[in-house]
Every structure is written in structure tokens, then in C-alpha cells.
Amino acid sequence: HQHSDALQKRLARKGDIVIDAKLAVHMLEGLSDLRVWLKAPANERAKRYAKRDRMGIEEARKIIREKESLERKNWENIYGFDYFEQEKKSDVVIDVAKQTPDDIVSIILAKLKRVFIVHRWEGRPGRDWYPYAKKELEKSGYTVSALRMPSPDLPIMKKWVAHLSKSVGRPNEHTYLIGHSAGVITILRYLEGLNKNEKIGGCVLVAGWIDDL
Numbered sequence: 001h002q003h004s005d006a007l008q009k010r011l012a013r014k015g016d017i018v019i020d021a022k023l024a025v026h027m028l029e030g031l032s033d034l035r036v037w038l039k040a041p042a043n044e045r046a047k048r049y050a051k052r053d054r055m056g057i058e059e060a061r062k063i064i065r066e067k068e069s070l071e072r073k074n075w076e077n078i079y080g081f082d083y084f085e086q087e088k089k090s091d092v093v094i095d096v097a098k099q100t101p102d103d104i105v106s107i108i109l110a111k112l113k114r115v116f117i118v119h120r121w122e123g124r125p126g127r128d129w130y131p132y133a134k135k136e137l138e139k140s141g142y143t144v145s146a147l148r149m150p151s152p153d154l155p156i157m158k159k160w161v162a163h164l165s166k167s168v169g170r171p172n173e174h175t176y177l178i179g180h181s182a183g184v185i186t187i188l189r190y191l192e193g194l195n196k197n198e199k200i201g202g203c204v205l206v207a208g209w210i211d212d213l
Contacts, residue, residue, distance in 0.1 A: 118183030184208030
């Protein structure tokens with residue numbers, strides 16, 4: 001446990017990662033942007049377990065109870081807390097029995113303050129002022145992605161817009177875009193393609209230009 005505990009903390013400090021672990025809410029306190037607790041009623045858990053392992057529901061229910069009881073006892077002896085108490089410390093609690101996978105993703109993304117930086121022509125995520133902006137925004141609680149755009153030395157608008165769209169996924173009022181030079185045009189083209197009911201929180205456009213990309 002000591003090795004895995006140290007590993008997830010080290011990875012969390014580096015950032016740009018999703019960590020799936022039963023003790024992560026407790027272990028990564030102060031190191032995470034968003035802590036999510038997924039739960040489901042006992043019957044729903046048994047059904048999914050039974051389907052996955054091809055067994056009866058009663059057998060699945062018994063295995064889950066025994067496994068859960070052992071985990072709670074062992075981890076309380078090791079760490080000094082009941083890991084089910086993590087639900088109270090979580091930023092978001094989702095009953096997965098009532099949501100589709102896409103709905104779950106949307107709920108999580110809606111809670112994150114996300115920033116996407118689109119670099120300039122011939123730019124790279126690690127150049128210019130992008131690393132500094134990323135670092136300062138992360139200090140303020142934003143989740144920042146400095147994108148590496150395709151063919152940066154010879155930008156093609158459709159490819160850049162497609163890459164930005166794929167990176168953002170479902171935009172919402174907590175989505176912010178920062179563009180520099182060719183990145184400005186990319187963001188404007190991206191915004192043009194959004195549906196009427198899709199909105200972002202805002203954008204910062206630096207040294208844009210009006211020529212075709």
C-alpha cells in the first residue's frame with residue numbers, strides 16, 4: 001500500500017491525470033482539482049457484478065458484502081478511517097444507477113473549471129508564455145490543458161478546429177479558451193460551430209489576425 005499511495009500522490013502532483021482509486025478522495029486531499037464519489041444501490045451493484053462475472057445475483061451480493069467488509073476492516077486498521085466516510089469529503093457524489101455513462105461525464109465536466117490554451121503558428125505547448133499561464137491558472141483552481149495542435153508549422157484550419165473540439169468535448173459555462181495568433185482564429189471558428197444551446201464561460205484572444213487559416 002505504501003508504494004501505491006506514494007505513486008498516486010506523485011502522479012497527482014504532476015497533474016493532467018485522472019486517478020481511479022478507492023482511497024483517492026482521502027489520499028489526494030489538497031492535490032486534486034475535483035474529487036468524485038461514484039455510488040450505486042446494493043441491488044444494482046449485485047446485478048452488474050453478476051452480469052460481469054456470469055453468476056447469480058445472490059452469489060454476487062454475498063461476495064460484495066464479504067469483500068466490502070474485509071476492505072473496510074483492513075483499511076481502517078491501516079489508515080485509521082472508514083473509507084466510506086470519503087463520500088462526505090467528495091466534491092461530487094453521483095448515483096451511477098440513475099445516470100448513463102455520458103450523463104456521468106457531463107456531470108463531472110460541469111463541475112470542473114477547464115481552460116484550453118491554443119498555441120500560435122509554429123508554437124508548442126512548452127514555449128512562450130503558455131507554461132507560465134498554465135501554472136498560474138492551476139494555482140487558482142483551474143484544470144488547464146495546453147494543447148499540442150496538429151501540424152503546427154503548417155496549420156490547417158479544419159484540423160485545428162477538429163482537434164480543439166475533440167479536446168473540449170462538451171463545453172459549458174465552466175469552459176474557458178485562450179488563443180494566441182493562429183489559436184485565435186481556431187477558437188473563433190470553433191465557436192461558430194457550436195449549437196445554440198452550447199455556451200462557454202469566456203475566452204482570451206491574444207494577437208489574433210484576420211487572414212485565412
